[in-house]
Amino acid sequence: MAKSGVESTTGAMYLVLVLVLIFTSDVALNLANAEDEIELLIAFKSSIRDPLRFLTTWTNNSSTNFCSWHGISCLDSTHVTSIDLSAKNITGAIPPQLFHLPFITTINLSGNELRGEIPTETFSCPSLKHLNLSNNNFTGSIPRRGFIAGLETLDLSNNMLTGGIPGNIGQFAALEVLDFGGNVLSGEIPFSLWNLSNLVVLTLASNQFIGEIPSVIGRMRSLKWIYLGYNNLSGEIPKEIGYLTSLNHLDLVYNNLTGKIPSSIGNLSNLQYLFLYQNRLTGPIPRSLFDLRNLISIDLSDNYLSGDIPEVIFQLKKLEVLHLFSNNFSGRIPKALSYLPKLQVLQLWSNRLYGEIPQDLGKLSNLTVLDLSTNNLTGKIPSSLCESRHLFKLILFSNFLTGEIPRSLSYCKSLQRIRIQNNRLSGQLPMDFTRLPLVYYIDASRNRLSGRIDQREWHMPALEMLNLAKNEFTGNLPVLVGSDRLENLDMSENNFSGCVPPSYGRLSELMLLNIGNNQLTGLIPEQLCSCKKLVNLDLSRNQLTGPIPVALSTMPVLGDLDLSQNLLSGEIPPNLGQVESLVQINISHNQFHGELPSTGAFVAINASAVTGNDRLCGGDAVSRLPPCKRADKPVWWFFVTSLLVVLTVLALSVIFFVFIRRRNKSQTSQMDSEDEEANVNGVATIQFFDAKASKSITVDDVLCSIKEENIIYKARNSISYKGKSSSMNGLHFVVKLLTDTSSLDLNFWSEMAELGRRVRHPSVVKLIAIYRSEKGGILIHEWIDGLDLSEGLGGMMMMNWERRRKILFGIANAVKYLHVRCSPSVLVGELSPKKVIIDGKDEPRLRLGVAQLVGREFTMGSFSSAHVAPELKENKAEMTEKSDIYGFGILVIEILTGKGRAIAADSSSVLGVHDNIVDWARYCYSDCHLETWMDSTMKGHYSSSSSSSRNKYHQNEMVEMMGIALQCTAMDPAERPCISDVVQALDRAVQRSRSCISGLKFSVAS
Secondary structure (H helix, E strand, O other): OHHHHHHHHHHHHHHHHHHHHHHHHHHHHHHHHHHHHHHHHHHHHHOEEOOOOOOOOOOOOOOOOHHHOOOEEEEOOOEEEEEEOOOOOOEEOOOHHHHHOOOOOEEEOOOOEEEEEOOHHHHHOOOOOEEEOOOOEEEOOOOOOOOOOOOOEEEOOOOOOOOOOOHHHHHOOOOOEEEOOOOOOEEEOOHHHHHOOOOOEEEOOOOEEEEEOOHHHHHOOOOOEEEOOOOEEEEEOOHHHHHOOOOOEEEOOOOEEEEOOOHHHHHOOOOOEEEOOOOEEEEOOOHHHHHOOOOOEEEOOOOEEEEOOOHHHHHOOOOOEEEOOOOEEEEEOOHHHHHOOOOOEEEOOOOEEEEEOOOOOOOOOOOOEEEOOOOEEEOOOOOOOOOOOOOOEEEOOOOOOOOOOOHHHHHOOOOOEEEOOOOOOEEOOOHHHHHOOOOOEEEOOOOEEEEEOOOOOOOOOOOOEEEOOOOEEEOEOOOOOOOOOOOEEEOOOOOOEEOOOHHHHHOOOOOEEEOOOOEEEEOOOHHHHHOOOOOEEEOOOOEEEEOOOHHHHHOOOOOEEEOOOOEEEEOOOHHHHHOOOOOEEEOOOOEEEEEEOOOHHHOOOOHHHOOOOOEEEEOOOOOOOOOOOOOOOOOHHHHHHHHHHHHHHHHHHHHHHHHHHHHHOOOOOEEEEOOHHHOOOEEEEEEEOOHHHHHHOOHHHHHHOOOHHHEEEEOOOEEEEEEEOOOOOOOEEEEEEEOOHHHOOOOHHHHHHHHHHHOOOOOEOOEEEEEEOOOOEEEEEEOOOEEEHHHHHHHHOOOOHHHHHHHHHHHHHHHHHHHHHOOOOOOOOOOOHHHEEEEOOOOEEEOOOHHHHHOOEEOOOOOOHHHOOHHHHHOOEEOOHHHHHHHHHHHHHHHHHOOHHHHHHOOHHHHOOOOOHHHHHHHHHHHOOHHHHOOHHHOOOOOOOOOOHHHHHHHHHHHHHHHHHHHHOOOOHHHOOOHHHHHHHHHHHHHHHHHOOOOOOOOOOO
16 A cells, blocks of 8 residues: 555656656747747848838847837747738848748738849748738749648739739638739739639739639639729620629729620629729620619729610619719610619710700709710709709710709809800809809800800809800900909800900919900900910900000910901010910901011911901011011111121131130149139049040030029039030030038949949930039039920920820839839939920930939928928938839829929919819819819810810820829828839820720710
8 A cells, every 4th residue: 555655656756747848848949939030030120121210129139028029929928920010111122031930820011112022932831821012012923832721811912023823823722812903913814713712802903914704703602802903804794703692892994894794793782882894895784783782883984885774773772873974875864863862973974865864863862973964965954953062063065955054053052063065055144153162163165145244243262264155145254353263264256245354364373265256345455464374365356456465475375376357456566476485376357567576476477377467568478478668778787797707707716726725735534723713622533424525525614614604503402504615516514513512421422423324314314424622523414405394384385295295204214214224223302393304306304413313311401392202291211212203293293284383382272272282183083074184285185075086095195194193192102103113004004095095984074
């Protein structure tokens, strides 16, 4: 018995000893694993840059538990299970060691500036369940080695990945979220992908995938979200899509899908969002679609769908948005639309609909946008449209509507945009129609409206565009008090009489004034010349008398002047021909006399533009005017001429002699100088990077150009002068004198020399030499003969869309060269119109400033704030390529809209309620149409009435490029594309607009 007790005690002690050994070995193993994981994390930190210092806690310090490091989560404080460093602005490449962490389940590095290829070891981490590398700059292909059977989320969206989807994607059997959108992936979607039966979200949008959507998609019964838009997919929508009964969101937009919408779509009882626009779908809408009672938004626009819109649509009680525009629908607008209680946006324009607009439309719904334009509608405009008091966009143009404008619209204070032109409306404007506070756009032209509009109060403070042309209005022109934002005013082809109101001169934003073809009398008021933004002025076909005001020649951007068919008299002001912006003028059928100016728009003026002025003379053979009689030149003129010839010969001889003397002096790259005026002491050096410049420019040429009269540009840290070499070729160059060299980095001059040698691009102004001394330094650039872009957009050049597009592409390619081809990359910094010179061949040349060339750190005051990314304004930060992208987006908006002054000053007088130009552009793009935001100087070429295919694809290009600009100006830098993607998107926009002439989603149709 005692022996048994001893054995029992010994066994218990042995068991305790074994447990202690197991515990200590586990502890030791955990400690060893922890040390390994710390090393892997430190390796990751050392391979990236952390400018915002989020990883300062990541140190190999025994006093700090690595589980408390920023972005790290652990299991039981022993093993790393999660890394979340999203949106931390970190840069660099991901080391493969990151995927060696043995217990990691989640890695989120989205929204950073990471680049390079995704490591091939990425899918060799068996514990990983969630991987998010989206919104970075990764290149190369998706890793093809290995797979993770337990991976549930894989998000590689919005990078620059190329190639195809790996064929083994089907082995990721547990995937629930797969997002490869926003890359440059191509080829067909691998068949194995459709075997991912657990997938809930599938996003492959905005790539270059081809091929058909296979019928096996019906196996993916768990799918709730399909986003395959913006690819080149073809074929029909498979009927098996009807098996996806859990589907909530179906988006197949911007592809080349053909055939009918399958009736099986009616099985998707949970569907809320159906987007199929911009394809080539045909046939009617299947009746089964109207059984989907959870639908919130339907967009089938820009297809070739036909048939009627059935009354059974009344079943869609949750419907808020219905877009069926740009199709071939016929029949009547269903009355059932009046009884959809949540309907907010109804766009049916550009179809073949006929009959009356339902009289109760808007009475029971919350209508905000109504666009029924370009159909064959008849009858009256319903009085119930603004019953909800939320309607802000009413577009009914190009129909056959009759009757008066309903008085109820006069009380619709929410209205902002009204387009009812090209109908058969009659009667007078409702009395309070001219007092709508938010309306900025009214076009009621080409109707039969009548009566007086001058005996009422016009109080429309937001009004920017008013077109009442081609009606039957009488009386005087209205005095538009309080409409200080008005940019376009067209009252032509009515029966207005009386004088031109002098108060129109107070419309400081006016760019177009057309009051031609009326019965106006009296003088042209001098006050009109105060409209300094006026580009188009048409006073033709009236009974105006008196002379042309001399002050017209002071209007800086006047481009088109039509004074024909009046009773004007006197001589043509000589200075009128010196208005550089004036390219077209018509003074025919008046009573002018004297000599026609021989400058500017009068040079080679067409005969039809001056005919009917019997006492006008001068011009050339093209104008067909008789020559003017001139008095004989006095005899002394011969002696004066002879003396000038002699003096000229002597001057040329002196210049040649000086040149020979200077040519014989030896020029070296190093010299001693004691010239105090040149601000140089001791040894000075000049280093050339251009062979032609080195043979033509001397040090004396450089120093002699630094004179007050040669100044062409002053910046915060430099002054630029125009110089000219004394050699025979008289080479021009730009001398940039650095005014504060003490603050320059120690490596400044070596970096400048490197840039001078390697930055060679036809769209970047070349640095041809540097000159430095102990007291100062000079940068010497090539001279580009031309205007800067701000002058071109300001009216100095006639900038049609082809010219603007060429400039835009040139700038984009220049930035791509600086960001991608230069290593390290060169940042532009302030990408403003003043930094772009347009040469004689319409080629843009980008000027780089000192701050941009040598440093990435931004300090307030370095650049004008308008073109600087918002993250640089908020606090001191490093400039990045994404801040350049923001500036490029602003520049594109300026090229498209011509809103240069608004961008320079964020002017509320131009932008209205919007805080900045980006908010204004985003609003115009989403809620308005091309004609609203397009630069007014282009509207004559690309008006909404133009139907040529050439004009249509130009309009489409402009809309697409505005969309690209808005992506570039995203508030979050991570959401901005890189320049390679931008250039590719621009190329796609041109190709797509020419292959899809039918128009884009935001076309000029409304």
